[in-house]
Amino acid sequence: MPLFHEASRIYSQIEVDFMRRCYALASIVLEETNHAYSGRDLASTILLLYDSGLRDYNYIVELSALLSRKKFAGRHPQSSDAASSNASPIPVVDNT
Template structure:
């Protein structure tokens, strides 16, 4: 679980444990709802929410799971069709 970056701030052990619990809970939410995500997006969202003052595990997990899934969808979105098929362009 990618919750550390050498350039980031140093967290207390209890903060790391809390964020890991958030990550695990959010991953379960995503897996049970069959939504795709990237672990880095999920951990980034958790850290961002934590740094902005949120401390409720369930709330962080829910928001982070939504953000991670949205980022995954945006990154893997199919490009819109420009009209016509490939044969029409030949």
């Protein structure tokens, strides 16, 4: 789980455990709803929300899942459209 960078501040073990729980639940939520996302985006969003002062576990999970899904969809519009509509990403060629 990419929650740390050498240039970032040092977090206490309690803070690290809290963010890991947020990451784990947010990734489960995204997986169960079949939404594509980037683990790096999810982790950076959780760090951003935590550093901005949010401490509500459920709110961080919900907001980070939503924001990371939107970031991924913005970068990969064709894959998120195909996943949401269950369309085949490979075009079918008619040889008749």
